[in-house]
Amino acid sequence: MDVVEIHGLVKRFGHFTALDGLDLQVGPGEVHGFLGPNGAGKSTAIRILLGLLRADGGTVRILDGDPWRDAAAIHRRLAYVPGDVNLWPNLTGGEVIDLLGRLRGGLDARRRAELIDLFELDPTKKGRSYSKGNRQKVALIAALASDVELLVLDEPTSGLDPIKEAAFQECVREFRSRGHSVLLSSHILAEVERLCDKVTIIRNGVAVETGTLSELRHLTRTSIQAELAQPPHGLETLSGLHDLTVDGHRVAFEIDTEQLDAALGALRGFTITSLVCQPPTLEELFLRHYGDEIPTEPEAVG
């Protein structure tokens, strides 16, 4: 039984169609990446999953319930971290963590203390004096310290520094190891690659690709820059090769990731003296697969 099941979901705001038949499934024990450019409809889909917005069409099930009708019962079993965390200006971070934990049905005091340590949060500061990253930490700690089986995270690390980001990823892995599921919306491909078992890519309110990361490898290209002991020749015959430039001993090209091994094998024939290998970014992925018509609509929901 899937933890999240969305079929043909439609949501309109006036004349603007934010979701236009979205499909999304998250299985048990799965970390599911939810990718897409700004304004693609990620946050709208998540808000429908949380019962904040009402669906105009399609079916939505989450934790075996209807997100609109059974909201409170479902929410006992999940924790949510919004992308843009707003706190009450006159409540301290510690108070907000406790409040959200209590509203979810209790939180683990020991875990709370560990997480505050791990994320180096000062819980005595008032909401108004926290930076964006610290506000995000408050919501993350509240979510990770509660006893739930599903985490819904909407771009949770956009304000965190790399060390806290690593700590966050460790927490997510630990959460999954207990058999729980995570829906992680993001536009940072590296984060998704490190954490997620499956990925759904959404664009203009429709899922355009979905599958495990290895299933999606065909979507990604890796850019290679290498210096070789001998001038290379015959590289253009490699399949999946793009934008090849050869300059004496130097070579630069992009290669479909599934052909990476073959390309490196070919390069080794000329003896590699230096190699720079860049993983593709989501922006590149989108540019490649959808031309330059990356949607630029403003975020559908403020």
Next chain:
Amino acid sequence: MSRLLGREVVGLRVLLPAFLRRDALMIGCWTAGISLLYVSQAIGVEGLYADQAEFDRAAEAMERNAALIAMAGPARALNTVGGQVTWQAAAFGAITAGLMSMFLIGRHTRAEEESGRDELLRSAVVGRHAPQTAALLVALIANLAVGLGVGLSLWAYGLPGMGSLASGLQAGLSGATFAGVALVAAQLTQSVRGMYGLTGVAIGLAYLLRAVGDVGTPWLSWLSPIGWGQAMWAFSGDRLWPALLFVAALICSVALAFAIFERRDVGSGVLAARPGPATAGRDLQGAFGLAWRLQRGSLYGWLVGLFVCGLAYGSIGNDAADMFGDSELSDAMLAAGLADPVDGFLASSAWMLALVAAGFSISSALRPRVEEEGGRVESLLATALPRGRWFAGHGVVTVVGTVLVGLAGALGLGLGFGLVTSQWDRWGDFLVNASTMSLASLVWVGVARLLYGLSARWAPWAWAGLALSVVVMLFGEVLSFPSLVMDLSPYRHPALVPVEAFAWTPVIALGGVVIVLWVAAQAAFARRDVH
């Protein structure tokens, strides 16, 4: 020097018109409101007394009443329309203009800094001092508008030119001086709420100093900007030199504000934010616990305010007979066929206090909207908290708060009246009136909540309902509105004891309306999208 100065305020020419565009409507409303505050005193006094002899008698009674003097100001030429206008409007006009300045300065300085928008602005080609210079200029322009509005409307009404000029100067310069105070406060605190609090305390202190000063310690009044304005003797001597005090105070406070700004980081305040508890207390849980925590600060403020208002009304109650005279109009105002003007005055005080208290009720009823606009509802409703309970939690605080604020007013009224007259047997009447009038306020609370339940955007229209009730209270009888319009105000329906005999029917009817509105609001909110 001027080149240097120019560099500090680069961008002013872009900022100032942009700020003014944002504020034009607001400034227009404040100007109209404050001008009306002055002119309505003239209109009110004009019809109140049958002849000059009666006016003289009333004035004499007022001059003897220390409570009234503490509330309004030094008693000068109270047997003239102009004297009455100055007496009744100057202190409140100065306070209102001060509040306008506070909001204008706050929204362009500390609010922008707190939200981080200021940072964005400052990254553009904008001089260090341009934003607060523009904010100050906006406040000065607004106070110029207020001064012109007050002066010209009094003059157009037919009052002497010099007195009108002095009144205009008094209103505008008071507001401008408090703009300087607000600008200093904006440098001190880190939050806009703190800045409003600090400025509010300064305005309150100015009012208090002149109250104590006017009653018997004249030099204290000279420490207060409100006192300076009243020392201009509009319509009773018209001396203009105290205007220089305002100018000096404004220059000093602006210089101080700019000096502090030079020494602080953008985004920080001089008064550091204090740390709070690392864990939540036991009362911070559930919908009600949170709503109570968020609203209790403002509730405490309103409780004190209403108690003081009640105290003021109560302490003048016994003189009501002398002050209102026996003209036809004052009879009408005290409700037809009524035996005792003191009873009438106390009953209409309950009505008046309820309208003031409704300010709390409506703003509290709209608190869920503030929360939703601030993006703080999403995280809450993603917990096991049902949306209906979240909404109801705020509603319960509104209802309880409305009742408490009403009782605080009644308590003040009873205490003030008892202290002056030694009559302590009217508590029953005061409590009954406060309760029924609070019930009437709950009708507008219900409307506000229903509008919010339907759409957050419509909710502020609930203020229009309260405005209707205020207009009906002030002008309904005098201008003989059609009864259909009058009956739209819920405050008109319950009997005000002991002037009218208590009746259950209107109370039960209002209670029914309140319950229906509550249920409808909850049902509507259960259905709509939350952002």
